[in-house]
Amino acid sequence: MSSFNDLIGRETDLPQVGRTIRLFAEAFDLPIVGAFHVTCSDETESECADVFERLFAQPLLPSLKTERRAPFRAANLGARYEPGAVHVAEEHFAAPEVQHSTKLIVVKINSHVAFRPTPEGPQYGTLRRYGSESDCCGALAALVQGSPLPAVHELEATFGTGRVDRLAMLRDPQRVPPEFRALLAAVTNARLQAARAVLDITEHEPASPTIFLVLPCVTINRQEPDTEVLIGEYGIDATGAAPRIKYRGLGDSPAAYQVRHEHGRVVIEDDHWPEGSV
Ligand SMILES: [Zn+2]
Structure with missing residues (x-):
């Protein structure tokens, strides 16, 4: 069983996630460990x-x-995976x-x-900063609102991967509760950006045999x-002729996510995770 089982879909302190990734990486006992971290430019992400x-x-x-x-x-803007970047890192x-x-x-x-x-319940998507x-x-707010930013065009294409209109799902209050729209846009984005990185990994042979661990995450920026x-x-095991991929975790459909809160922390599930729940 993976040590990530208890973390997937569950809001966790940043240090606990960092330590779990380190323990997981150490268990491979490999001579070289490298890392590539993609975040949004937003200054709130410096903590992560x-x-x-x-x-x-x-x-x-x-x-x-x-x-x-x-x-x-x-x-x-938007923590977009840039094609080719993982190969430069590798x-x-x-x-x-x-x-x-x-x-x-x-x-x-x-x-x-x-x-x-808030007294009305958890509120996602806005921050009080600098007054x-x-x-x-x-x-991601610009994406959901349809604002004409160059980064938004790329995000729009990613959110339409596989000809699924995820933006329509996110904008539809019958399919995604408005109070969770910003949260689930972030979940969808992390999942889709990770899938782009994985696709890129599988399309080019690494410079030396490599095992890749690709982790989509959503930072919850709090006071x-x-x-x-x-x-x-x-x-992704890219040590042989053909890369082998395994994935465990939430899917990429915003309309499938179920959100609840336990002890003030968010828990997200869908028809892919937890495994065996459907
Ligand atoms: Zn951002």
Whole structure:
């Protein structure tokens, strides 16, 4: 059983997720571990990036220079996976002295959403910062509202993957409760961006034998320390001639997600997760 079982679909403290990923990676006992972290540009995501660097990158990654270990990073509007990026990261960590050993690359993709408790219940999608109310994630809010940002065009295409109109689902109050729209847009985005990364991994041979762990996550930006929800885990074994892929976790249909709260923390399930629930 995977150590991620208790985390998938369940809001968890950032350090606990970071430590679980580290323990999971250490269990592979491979000579090189690399990492690629994708986040939104939003300044709220610095907390998530800091925790991943401190609890995963510092203990496990090779030294870049004295006292400096760091994951490959991408920060853009909406935490979009950029095609080709995982291969650049993989080449960086393909050290010559271990070219013939298998290495592990962890690809963590964080979408995000702000949370506020209100007397009417949990509220997702806006944050009070610098004295005013603002969308968080602003890029995903622009996507759902149909604003003409260049990043939105790319997000629109991703949300239509497989000819499924996920934006129509998110905008339909009968299919996605409006109070959870921003949250579930973030869940859908993380899941779809991870799928794009996985597709990219399978289309190009790595520079050296590699096991990839691709983790879609949603950061919950709170007034207190942030938390996150692990959406699923992809394992890609690219050590042989043809890559083998395994996925466990939530699906990519916003209309299928069921949301509830336990002790003030969100729990998300659908017809894919928990396994065996349908
Ligand atoms: Zn954002």
